[in-house]
Amino acid sequence: MFEQRVNSDVLTVATVNSQDQVTQKPLRDSVKQALKNYFAQLNNQDVNDLYELVLAEVEQPLLDMVMQYTRGNQTRAALMMGINRGTLRKKLKKYGMN
Structure with a gap:
């Protein structure tokens, strides 16, 4: 199970093990x-x-x-x-999120 939390300037992932x-x-x-x-x-x-593969894996859920x-x-x-709104709109369009 994953959960994202904001910890000052660092995004963290919490994992829960079997215990x-x-x-x-x-x-x-x-x-x-x-x-x-x-x-x-x-x-x-x-x-x-x-680079594009990794960026898409992070950018799309970020935008969502x-x-x-x-x-x-x-x-x-x-x-x-x-970022500026035009850049945001371009990225949303790229991922079919507009």
């Missing part, structure tokens, strides 16, 4: 582990567009949650994300 113990780790550690798993499965195959949090208010969402 119901909760541990917190930075989101970046989860991304790093996912990449290690990905590389382990490659068997020396060439990879293209890894921010838009839910702001109840669809694009101006507020853009301010919250630190």
Whole structure:
């Protein structure tokens, strides 16, 4: 089970193990582990567009949650994300979220 919490400037992921113990780790550690798993499965195959793959895995849920949090208010969402509204609209369109 995963739960996201805001801890000052660090996004964390809480995991609950079979003994119901909760541990917190930075989101970046989860991304790093996912990449290690990905590389382990490659068997020396060439990879293209890894940056876009990782970015889409993070950006799409980020946009989804921010838009839910702001109840669809694009101006507020853009301010919250630190981007301009035009950039937000472009990203929403990219993921079919407009």
